[in-house]
Amino acid sequence: MSKISVTGLRKSFGSNEVLKGLDVEILEGEVVCVIGPSGSGKSTFLRCLNKLDELSAGTVIVDGFNLGDKTVDLNEVRQHIGMVFQHFNLFPHMTVLQNIMLAPVELKKESTADARTTALKLLDRVGLADKATARPAQLSGGQKQRVAIARSLAVNPDIMLFDEATSALDPEMVGEVLQVIRDLAAEGMTMVVVTHEMGFAREVADRVIFMADGVIVEEGTPAELFGNPQQARTQDFLSKVL
Amino acid sequence: MRKITEFRSGKLAVAVTALLALAGGFVGISAAAASQPQAQPNTAVTGETYIIGTDTTFAPFEYRKDGELTGIDMDLIRDIAKNQGFTVEIKSLGFDAALQALQSNQVDGVIAGMSITDERKLIFDFSDPYFDSGVQMAVAEDNTKITGYADLAGETVVAKRGSEGETFANSIKDEYGFTVKALADSATMYDDVKAGNSVAVFDDYPVLAYGISQNNGLKSVTEKEQGSSYGFAVNKGQNPELLAAFNTGLAELKSNGEYQAILDSYLEQPAPVAASGFFGLLSDSLPALMKGLGLTLLATALSIVIALVLGVLFGFFKVSESRVLRGIASVYVSIFRGTPLLVQAFFFYFGLPQLTGQSIDVLTAGVLTLSLNAGAYMTEIVRGGIQSVDPGQTEAGRSLGLGYVTTMRRVVLPQAVKIMTPSFINQFVMTLKDTSLLAVIGFAELTYQGQQIYAANFRTGETLLIVAALYFIVINLLTMLSNKLDKRFNK
Numbered sequence: 001m002s003k004i005s006v007t008g009l010r011k012s013f014g015s016n017e018v019l020k021g022l023d024v025e026i027l028e029g030e031v032v033c034v035i036g037p038s039g040s041g042k043s044t045f046l047r048c049l050n051k052l053d054e055l056s057a058g059t060v061i062v063d064g065f066n067l068g069d070k071t072v073d074l075n076e077v078r079q080h081i082g083m084v085f086q087h088f089n090l091f092p093h094m095t096v097l098q099n100i101m102l103a104p105v106e107l108k109k110e111s112t113a114d115a116r117t118t119a120l121k122l123l124d125r126v127g128l129a130d131k132a133t134a135r136p137a138q139l140s141g142g143q144k145q146r147v148a149i150a151r152s153l154a155v156n157p158d159i160m161l162f163d164e165a166t167s168a169l170d171p172e173m174v175g176e177v178l179q180v181i182r183d184l185a186a187e188g189m190t191m192v193v194v195t196h197e198m199g200f201a202r203e204v205a206d207r208v209i210f211m212a213d214g215v216i217v218e219e220g221t222p223a224e225l226f227g228n229p230q231q232a233r234t235q236d237f238l239s240k241v242l
Numbered sequence: 243m244r245k246i247t248e249f250r251s252g253k254l255a256v257a258v259t260a261l262l263a264l265a266g267g268f269v270g271i272s273a274a275a276a277s278q279p280q281a282q283p284n285t286a287v288t289g290e291t292y293i294i295g296t297d298t299t300f301a302p303f304e305y306r307k308d309g310e311l312t313g314i315d316m317d318l319i320r321d322i323a324k325n326q327g328f329t330v331e332i333k334s335l336g337f338d339a340a341l342q343a344l345q346s347n348q349v350d351g352v353i354a355g356m357s358i359t360d361e362r363k364l365i366f367d368f369s370d371p372y373f374d375s376g377v378q379m380a381v382a383e384d385n386t387k388i389t390g391y392a393d394l395a396g397e398t399v400v401a402k403r404g405s406e407g408e409t410f411a412n413s414i415k416d417e418y419g420f421t422v423k424a425l426a427d428s429a430t431m432y433d434d435v436k437a438g439n440s441v442a443v444f445d446d447y448p449v450l451a452y453g454i455s456q457n458n459g460l461k462s463v464t465e466k467e468q469g470s471s472y473g474f475a476v477n478k479g480q481n482p483e484l485l486a487a488f489n490t491g492l493a494e495l496k497s498n499g500e501y502q503a504i505l506d507s508y509l510e511q512p513a514p515v516a517a518s519g520f521f522g523l524l525s526d527s528l529p530a531l532m533k534g535l536g537l538t539l540l541a542t543a544l545s546i547v548i549a550l551v552l553g554v555l556f557g558f559f560k561v562s563e564s565r566v567l568r569g570i571a572s573v574y575v576s577i578f579r580g581t582p583l584l585v586q587a588f589f590f591y592f593g594l595p596q597l598t599g600q601s602i603d604v605l606t607a608g609v610l611t612l613s614l615n616a617g618a619y620m621t622e623i624v625r626g627g628i629q630s631v632d633p634g635q636t637e638a639g640r641s642l643g644l645g646y647v648t649t650m651r652r653v654v655l656p657q658a659v660k661i662m663t664p665s666f667i668n669q670f671v672m673t674l675k676d677t678s679l680l681a682v683i684g685f686a687e688l689t690y691q692g693q694q695i696y697a698a699n700f701r702t703g704e705t706l707l708i709v710a711a712l713y714f715i716v717i718n719l720l721t722m723l724s725n726k727l728d729k730r731f732n733k
Binding site: 050052075076077078079081082083085087089090091092093102103106107148151152155 | 632634635637638639640641642643644645648652653656657660
């Protein structure tokens with residue numbers, strides 16, 4: 001069953017067209033990695049999936065909700081979609097625990113006590129149980145990103161979006177974050193992962209999409225795309241990054 | 243209808259008023275100004291209370307002694323009121339301000355050692371003359387070079403703006419080849435001469451004589467010029483019964499000898515001066531200055547609270563997605579940031595009543611001015627604070643499913659407030675200092691009280707030192723307190 005269905009998606013910033021008509025179907029439990037050179041539109045595509053960016057044309061249907069429909073409650077839809085950012089975007093004025101508890105409590109999904117229990121469980125899951133009372137400024141990059149993931153999971157989403165989640169990290173911290181994402185994949189979470197980590201994409205992805213200049217150039221299983229790319233543009237890109 | 247066209251210092255105020263009215267969209271209100279209530283002629287004055295405007299200091303006609311307004315004018319108007327059975331409420335506004343207040347019907351009459359001139363007769367109705375004045379020149383005590391008008395060639399002299407002295411100085415300046423500079427009050431003029439910025443002052447002789455008797459550091463070197471007479475004035479066509487009562491009362495005081503007694507008490511025997519030391523001045527002036535400081539703090543507190551509300555409101559307008567709201571906030575900010583605070587104060591106190599026919603008390607006008615002005619700066623502080631929070635913070639909040647308001651309240655604002663706080667403290671201090679500008683509309687705050695004191699005792703430097711020290715102490719104490727609160731709550 002299709003979890004995310006994108007048809008004819010276009011996005012322009014002023015006169016600059018960043019997405020030039022994308023069609024993508026993503027199934028429940030599928031892990032899709034999006035790769036491609038900088039400026040190819042990967043992040044914009046991801047941000048259209050929870051409408052952080054407005055759609056210029058086309059339709060995006062997530063979990064049965066048509067994002068183009070003005071009557072759809074976007075705040076409701078977004079609770080189904082967790083998002084992890086390149087720069088973490090943790091709330092610096094709150095402790096780690098408060099960061100995670102904010103949404104469940106404000107959205108009245110859980111009582112404060114229940115939210116605390118859930119938050120501690122999530123922290124334990126990302127290996128940071130001892131950091132509950134720390135402030136984001138006291139954490140390393142890798143720890144921040146793991147808190148950010150725990151924060152997204154707190155509203156119990158069934159889709160996770162990762163926007164270059166390891167790009168801002170020191171190399172020795174990339175592994176700990178990838179491990180958390182890998183665990184989520186193993187649990188059957190539907191995920192769209194924009195990444196520059198080709199090894200990770202090859203290992204974890206069910207499907208890899210290669211984007212360039214606002215279009216999907218080629219897609220396939222990791223074996224197909226990395227082992228036997230059909231398009232010259234794909235071959236050129238992979239020859240530079242592998 | 244009032245005629246406000248020909249009066250010199252009135253012109254500027256009227257022009258500014260009109261300009262601001264257009265900018266502020268007050269045009270509709272100006273129509274209401276035409277239908278003002280006209281006072282009934284021949285109404286008995288008995289039991290009535292009249293508001294009388296006067297100069298801040300024009301000794302010996304009006305000045306403060308131990309905090310109380312006294313002088314020839316004050317004794318005269320009070321005795322005439324008693325004689326005619328009405329009550330007066332004196333407002334010490336400054337000469338220009340008193341005349342503008344009269345034009346805008348903020349006061350019913352003005353007695354301020356004002357010469358009766360043809361120019362003024364066009365816009366005011368004058369009483370019978372109550373004092374024959376004349377202009378005299380004075381120079382610094384140690385000046386031996388200037389002994390007559392002929393020695394003024396190439397020099398600068400001062401005269402009081404809009405006064406007989408200025409008119410006279412201008413009438414002979416080409417003949418003797420000097421330049422005339424106009425200042426607002428006698429104390430400032432005398433200081434200007436003592437400081438050597440100008441070599442001589444032209445002032446009304448009784449004022450000059452009184453000042454010299456108070457050791458103001460000047461001496462007169464020429465005879466007095468035959469000058470015009472002083473009169474009590476009401477706005478053209480207004481309060482004729484008050485004018486009539488003044489004339490009747492004056493005639494009675496003259497015939498029963500009271501009039502001469504008043505003049506003698508001020509001109510024959512000027513009050514002996516026992517110059518107290520600095521600490522004597524401090525203890526003498528402190529009660530009045532503390533009263534002024536109280537009003538300064540009151541105006542600051544009221545203004546800053548209103549400004550904060552305005553700033554938050556318009557600040558949110560500025561970051562909203564609605565073009566209309568953003569436009570409203572931008573217009574508000576550009577009007578109040580784009581015009582001087584002093585002009586705004588004049589507008590709200592003198593201009594607005596002329597447009598609406600509704601008089602406004604000086605505290606209200608002052609707080610209105612300061613809060614609208616500070617509100618414009620607060621708006622920019624709030625906008626800047628909100629916009630300086632990383633947009634990623636909003637995106638993180640929204641991607642969790644939180645609404646705009648919740649994201650603002652829980653994520654953006656706590657961070658923005660922290661960024662804004664130092665600017666808020668800064669604006670608070672600015673507003674406190676800006677209250678001193680309200681002295682020009684006669685708001686009796688700290689600076690005004692200081693002016694009153696040195697205008698009577700001519701000890702400008704020492705008095706201003708005390709005033710400045712009071713501002714310094716209060717501002718630094720409040721800044722320390724604010725910073726402490728900032729540290730405590732914005733950890």
